Amino acid sequence: MDECKIIVMGFGSVGQGIVKAIKMEKDKILETLGINLKIVAVADSCSSAINPDGLNVEELLKTKSEKGKLGQCPNCGTTNTDTDVLDNVDYDVLMECTPTNIDDGEPARTLTLKAFSQGKDVVTSNKGHLALNYKELDDAAKANNVMFKFEASVGGAMPIINYAKDALSGNQIISIIGILNGTTNYILSRMTSEGSSYPDTLKESQMLGIAETNPTQDVEGIDAACKAVILSNSVLGQPATYSDVEVEGISNITSEAVSLAKENGYLIKLITEVSPKTLKVSPRLVKQGSSYDLNGTLNMATLKTDLADEVTTVGKGAGSLETASAMMTDLITILRTKN
Amino acid sequence: MDECKIIVMGFGSVGQGIVKAIKMEKDKILETLGINLKIVAVADSCSSAINPDGLNVEELLKTKSEKGKLGQCPNCGTTNTDTDVLDNVDYDVLMECTPTNIDDGEPARTLTLKAFSQGKDVVTSNKGHLALNYKELDDAAKANNVMFKFEASVGGAMPIINYAKDALSGNQIISIIGILNGTTNYILSRMTSEGSSYPDTLKESQMLGIAETNPTQDVEGIDAACKAVILSNSVLGQPATYSDVEVEGISNITSEAVSLAKENGYLIKLITEVSPKTLKVSPRLVKQGSSYDLNGTLNMATLKTDLADEVTTVGKGAGSLETASAMMTDLITILRTKN
Numbered sequence: 001m002d003e004c005k006i007i008v009m010g011f012g013s014v015g016q017g018i019v020k021a022i023k024m025e026k027d028k029i030l031e032t033l034g035i036n037l038k039i040v041a042v043a044d045s046c047s048s049a050i051n052p053d054g055l056n057v058e059e060l061l062k063t064k065s066e067k068g069k070l071g072q073c074p075n076c077g078t079t080n081t082d083t084d085v086l087d088n089v090d091y092d093v094l095m096e097c098t099p100t101n102i103d104d105g106e107p108a109r110t111l112t113l114k115a116f117s118q119g120k121d122v123v124t125s126n127k128g129h130l131a132l133n134y135k136e137l138d139d140a141a142k143a144n145n146v147m148f149k150f151e152a153s154v155g156g157a158m159p160i161i162n163y164a165k166d167a168l169s170g171n172q173i174i175s176i177i178g179i180l181n182g183t184t185n186y187i188l189s190r191m192t193s194e195g196s197s198y199p200d201t202l203k204e205s206q207m208l209g210i211a212e213t214n215p216t217q218d219v220e221g222i223d224a225a226c227k228a229v230i231l232s233n234s235v236l237g238q239p240a241t242y243s244d245v246e247v248e249g250i251s252n253i254t255s256e257a258v259s260l261a262k263e264n265g266y267l268i269k270l271i272t273e274v275s276p277k278t279l280k281v282s283p284r285l286v287k288q289g290s291s292y293d294l295n296g297t298l299n300m301a302t303l304k305t306d307l308a309d310e311v312t313t314v315g316k317g318a319g320s321l322e323t324a325s326a327m328m329t330d331l332i333t334i335l336r337t338k339n
Numbered sequence: 340m341d342e343c344k345i346i347v348m349g350f351g352s353v354g355q356g357i358v359k360a361i362k363m364e365k366d367k368i369l370e371t372l373g374i375n376l377k378i379v380a381v382a383d384s385c386s387s388a389i390n391p392d393g394l395n396v397e398e399l400l401k402t403k404s405e406k407g408k409l410g411q412c413p414n415c416g417t418t419n420t421d422t423d424v425l426d427n428v429d430y431d432v433l434m435e436c437t438p439t440n441i442d443d444g445e446p447a448r449t450l451t452l453k454a455f456s457q458g459k460d461v462v463t464s465n466k467g468h469l470a471l472n473y474k475e476l477d478d479a480a481k482a483n484n485v486m487f488k489f490e491a492s493v494g495g496a497m498p499i500i501n502y503a504k505d506a507l508s509g510n511q512i513i514s515i516i517g518i519l520n521g522t523t524n525y526i527l528s529r530m531t532s533e534g535s536s537y538p539d540t541l542k543e544s545q546m547l548g549i550a551e552t553n554p555t556q557d558v559e560g561i562d563a564a565c566k567a568v569i570l571s572n573s574v575l576g577q578p579a580t581y582s583d584v585e586v587e588g589i590s591n592i593t594s595e596a597v598s599l600a601k602e603n604g605y606l607i608k609l610i611t612e613v614s615p616k617t618l619k620v621s622p623r624l625v626k627q628g629s630s631y632d633l634n635g636t637l638n639m640a641t642l643k644t645d646l647a648d649e650v651t652t653v654g655k656g657a658g659s660l661e662t663a664s665a666m667m668t669d670l671i672t673i674l675r676t677k678n
Contacts, residue, residue, distance in 0.1 A: 021646050025510075025646075028511065157648060159506035162505060163652075166506055167506045167668065169675075170665065170667025171364075171668070289632070306363065307363065307364075307661065308654060308661050309654075311653065311654035312652070312653040313502075314651035315647060316650075322648055329506065329509035329510070333508065336508075
């Protein structure tokens with residue numbers, strides 16, 4: 001392999017991060033692996049840019065920023081308005097970063113299965129299809145003898161799946177407990193430091209762009225529950241789907257509860273637990289000064305193992321380039337394996 | 340490959356951990372990779388146990404515990420009293436865990452080079468030869484087309500080299516700053532919590548077995564400096580040797596300095612910095628509540644990257660099974676690659 005042709009599906013924050021990251025790391029990858037990365041197509045929900053000779057990243061970002069879509073990108077060989085680019089473009093790897101959809105996992109599920117059926121490897125940042133259809137996707141990847149990588153779906157830039165499966169491969173992973181949602185961690189941290197109420201702090205977070213306009217997925221623990229399912233299946237090898245997770249969010253946490261915890265040397269955090277007996281997202285008391293005492297939007301996870309005892313990983317749970325970094329790592333694993 | 344014949348050189352704490360870990364993980368490795376692990380020889384400084392059909396781990400540990408050496412192990416096919424087992428035994432991987440020697444890197448250097456010349460892969464927990472002869476060893480491994488893995492040499496059970504090179508491979512690692520010596524971290528943590536003097540706290544640590552009878556390598560920063568050299572070469576790709584590190588230990592830290600720091604919201608920690616401009620081990624002030632605010636013998640490292648920003652890894656820096664866990668991960672990487 002001396003060239004890798006990439007399709008990027010989804011051109012929001014993560015998709016834009018990916019094209020930037022590819023531009024940044026391209027030379028190093030060519031130098032170390034001898035493989036030339038080429039972005040041959042990028043698609044968002046209503047438009048796409050295609051060029052078999054490789055798209056210009058600066059122009060893609062400029063067009064998206066100015067027009068809000070990709071259709072009029074000046075270096076497009078073709079434009080089309082649906083997502084059948086997978087049929088029309090010659091490619092090697094699909095980098096799938098459409099938005100998480102926890103109702104039916106679409107369009108990620110269909111795109112991913114189509115890529116597998118075409119014998120292509122897939123890297124994703126998406127949680128919906130993994131939380132709903134892990135087994136179907138895993139089986140399809142195996143049946144088609146392709147690689148399916150999803151480090152970015154849990155913890156953004158914080159390595160956790162590859163940390164467990166590669167950097168800790170000598171161990172059996174017994175359980176994972178951590179803070180896997182940055183938005184709720186920010187809200188709870190601010191409620192602790194400022195003594196403010198949940199509704200006020202949520203509003204502040206929305207103004208800062210940390211919480212979304214519709215914050216349900218984050219504050220009700222849905223996002224963290226998806227991650228619990230992904231870790232259960234991929235790291236613990238324990239089959240699970242979204243409905244198996246016991247979920248409680250943070251919207252009922254009062255400033256009084258936060259203050260009372262603080263006075264007694266504790267903090268309230270939204271904790272995700274993945275263990276053989278428990279698949280759970282819930283607010284819990286953790287000790288001040290413990291590894292769970294983490295401010296802002298950071299994520300962390302402590303892995304209990306048979307040999308290494310407990311190890312902890314900490315990193316940025318979100319962000320455009322940060323999440324793209326995890327997808328780049330997955331891409332490099334694919335390139336190293338195929339090389 | 341359906342069998343992997345292993346020689347364990349060095350049968351102190353780490354060597355004993357390795358044979359235990361192999362026994363614990365053997366079935367999982369056979370199941371997942373289809374490879375049967377077989378320990379064909381174990382050697383300590385004065386004796387060895389050899390059995391081409393595989394040694395019995397329980398008997399090895401019992402003999403060592405009862406006799407202090409391996410020579411009379413009841414299931415030895417042969418015994419010999421020097422380290423030429425590499426010439427006399429058919430093997431696939433050398434797991435090298437002789438003690439670190441910062442004067443000339445021996446016997447690790449000679450054993451490792453001999454194994455390379457025989458076309459064998461090597462996993463080590465040793466720091467001395469890496470700190471003194473990194474380039475020679477790296478070149479020899481490449482020239483002989485074998486794998487050389489040394490995760491256990493830095494941070495014990497805490498993944499850092501594989502964390503950087505595999506779990507963060509999508510990134511350029513810009514710098515590493517962390518606490519890479521558990522003994523000094525224990526001493527400084529106790530001086531902070533108890534207000535005790537350095538000599539008293541050192542004595543306490545020696546009584547608990549945390550500090551060695553001759554504590555120089557730890558307290559004078561030599562151990563951490565070796566780790567800085569290893570990270571500089573292996574993670575930053577920046578050639579360095581032991582004499583390049585600016586080293587200051589903790590033996591001059593007074594209880595007054597520790598108290599003054601504490602009153603002002605700081606802690607004194609022995610910090611190792613590996614960056615393009617700096618290769619340094621020294622006591623530094625860090626903020627209470629920061630990621631460097633870590634008690635006991637834990638190790639941590641924060642890696643500054645181009646895409647993922649800062650990521651942190653935390654784990655046990657020492658311990659028999661814990662250090663063995665890092666060697667097992669390296670062994671599995673070798674098995675996966677050869678499979």
